[in-house]
Amino acid sequence: MRYLPIFYQLLFFPLFLSYQATLPSSSSSSSATQLCSHDQSAALIQFKALFSINKTASKHCEIRSYPKTNSWRESIDCCLWDGVNCDNITGQVISLDLSCSWLSGTLPSSSSLFLLSHLQRLDLSVNDFKKSKISSKFGLFSSLTHLDLSRSWFSGRVPYEISYLSKLVSLDLSSASAIDLISQSFESVLKLEQSTLNGIFRNLTEVRDISFDGINMSSVDPNSFMNLSYSLTSVSLTGCDLRGTFPENSFNLPKIKYLTLFNNPSLSGQLPNSNWSSPLEDLVVSGTSFSGELPESIGNLKSLRGLGLIRSNFLGSIPRSLGNLSHLGFLFLSYNNFSGKIPSSLTNLTQLRILALNFNRLEGCIPDNPNAFPNLGFLDLSDNLLSGTTPSWLYTHPSLNVLDLGNNQFIGHIKEFQQSVLDYINFKNNTFQGTIPRSISKLVNLTFLDLSSNSLNGTISWDIFSKLQNLTLVILDLSHNNLSGIIPQCIGSFSKSLSSLNLKMNKLHGIIPPTFARGCGLKNLNLNSNHLEGPLTRSISNCKDLEVLDLGNNKINDTFPHWIVALSELQVLVLHSNKFQGWIGASKNPQSLSKLRIIDLSQNNFFGPLPISFIKNFKGMMNLDEGKAVRYMEERDNAYDYSYDYSVALVVKGLEIELVKILTVLTTTDLSGNNFEGEIPRVIGELNSLRGLNLSHNNLVGHVPPSLGNLSQLEWLDLSSNKLDGQIPRELVDLTFLSFFNVSNNQLVGPIPQGKQFNTFENDSYEGNKGLCGLPLSIACSSNEPRQPPPSMNSHNEDGSKFEFGWEVVLIGYGFGFIFGVAMGYVAFRARKPKWFVTLVEGGHSSKQIVGERKGRTNILRL
Structure with missing residues (x-):
């Protein structure tokens, strides 16, 4: 066991x-x-x-x-x-x-x-x-x-x-x-x-x-x-x-x-609807296709100690008769379609130790009974439609260890805790207001705390967390709030015990403290969308296990942090929209950033040639095994069977979004909005697992290299607002996943390639290039223009097998490509649709996505 x-x-x-x-x-x-x-x-x-x-x-x-x-x-x-x-x-x-x-x-x-x-x-x-x-x-x-x-x-x-x-x-x-x-x-x-x-x-x-x-x-x-x-x-x-x-x-x-x-x-x-009487003590039908309503006759099973109905197709109201099962010790009704209110009769279950009602459609308030569940140790009500303020007994219950209210619609303040045995708290994605309760400092057994995506405000009192000696199973997440203040020097001591620190989308100011000491255990550091300034501390290089570093949308003023090559596990680097400047120069470490899969240096003031020596080392963007099952960057908390997803904010196909899950096959390079100059290096064509490439709004010159046609997985390519000349390479036609293409505002000439994905791009992909001709532009090419070979209507798979090319293949990329099409369907299959789940239809191609708007913030897209 x-x-x-x-x-x-x-x-x-x-x-x-x-x-x-x-x-x-x-x-x-x-x-x-x-x-x-x-x-x-x-x-x-x-x-x-x-x-x-x-x-x-x-x-x-x-x-x-x-x-x-x-x-x-x-x-x-x-x-x-x-x-x-x-x-x-x-x-x-x-x-x-x-x-x-x-x-x-x-x-x-x-x-x-x-x-x-x-x-x-x-x-x-x-x-x-x-x-x-x-x-x-x-x-x-x-x-x-x-x-x-x-x-x-x-x-x-x-x-x-x-x-x-x-x-x-x-x-x-x-x-x-x-x-x-x-x-x-x-x-x-x-x-x-x-x-x-x-x-x-x-x-x-x-x-x-x-x-x-x-x-x-x-x-x-x-x-x-x-x-x-x-x-x-x-x-x-x-x-x-x-x-x-x-x-x-x-x-x-x-x-x-x-x-x-x-x-x-x-x-x-289905479970028996009537005349159900047996000596059952434990009944588990979790992970089946059992359906229908949970019958009131279940209240006749007076000997029942445990009931598990997880991940089935039950619906309707939770029967009040469950409150008659005086011996019930655990009740798992998670991942079903139960609706209505939580019956107040459940609070009479004096022997209940575990109550899991998460991932249903329950609404209304939590029953407010000061004597509720006297022996309860585990309560999970997350991912429902519950609302109202939280009852006082949640904060005073003497034996409650695990409290998960995440992804609901609770309002009001988080009250002060009057007990000390809680070791797991998840209140994320609600509408809690006010300050973080100071009584959290008294929860000496606390090992997990997630208060993200609420409306918490005020200055963070970091001394609350400094007293939590056991806050080592993984995560401190206060993101998506309105918290203010500075990040204190003591963050260095936290970094030894935490593996994930997420403070993004708050109002923190000041500098990032230079106190990340040796032995730093952080794997995920996300400070995106705050008001941080000053230079970037070199002490972050002590976090040798760091996989995600997202400092985008701040006011950090520094040159490129070459010391970052010491982070051999780094997979995601985002410095987007800061005040970085200067030449990036060459890398002296032949293995530098070899695991990097996502890099975003956009909207800064870097200049000079594109960093060829770094690009050559991006092994994490080359030859990825695409045949593996879809996985995400995450941390597992095995004690509570909980996974914490890493997130990152990126510009994808022209839209700024937050990926609240990061696919391990997602590889992007965004160097846009700087002052890079010179030619696009041919070596970029070796990044054959790249999904997105954005070099727009720079001072790049020369031809578009035909080697970009080797980027067979590419879904978006933006080279707009540069000084590129010559023709659009015919090799790009073979990028069958390409759904977003922009070469506008350059000095390109000649005929636009025809066939496959290029039949789906519109005028705005090419505007501002006076020398271009051919569809979709209204300017016909003259007979003097060099002719390109017509697109073949037949093609071959890599194994040599033949298939007919048609609109179905075009739409593979035209909708949202692999990342935004196939992967979306996979997520939809794995989990019931949350309340922000919608279906988008674009160009006749349906693609399911999780998209939402939270309090005027950027859209959230869950991969």
């Missing part, structure tokens, strides 16, 4: 207890009255010889793991061996517990294990049997009451012979650990077919506990679960790829206490 985030430990804890209850004792029998027979001892020694001892074979064990077979010696009675139990009269081995024993090797059907015909309990769980098949000979153990082969890397089909074990009370064939099933990183190698399942349901009439977690059951008809034995008390079917509709009557088994269908996204069903 210690490997799981707290959120999921608590979700699975009751099921884990039931699992533990079925485990046999690992202690040896010291009261055996007869020596172990020679044939039993020999069989065990032969079995031991099949395996090597490897600690990693039991790395996912949730109890103490050790090599039990190391104690097996022929000179000692086998009934005294670790993990072995014998019958006190016959001396026959009746129990073998080798769980978590570091066994590594295959288990063939010829194994001497199957000579132990008197076994009643057999536990081989959490070892590594190297994808061995489960032998049909397991069906020979006719006296077996407990069989556990879980998480030991068996593969293939579960043999029908398992159904011969008619005396089984407990059967666990789970093929994956809980953490693998949660992360969805597990691919099932064990399959259970319909005929075998039918045999198990028909013959195992005494079975109480069944666990098939992680077994591929995609071919099974869920209606077969109507035949579950009435003796069952525990059924666990997590991550089984069940498909179809789960029968309602299975929730009414007369003895059932634990039922989990977690992570079967193709499994649909």
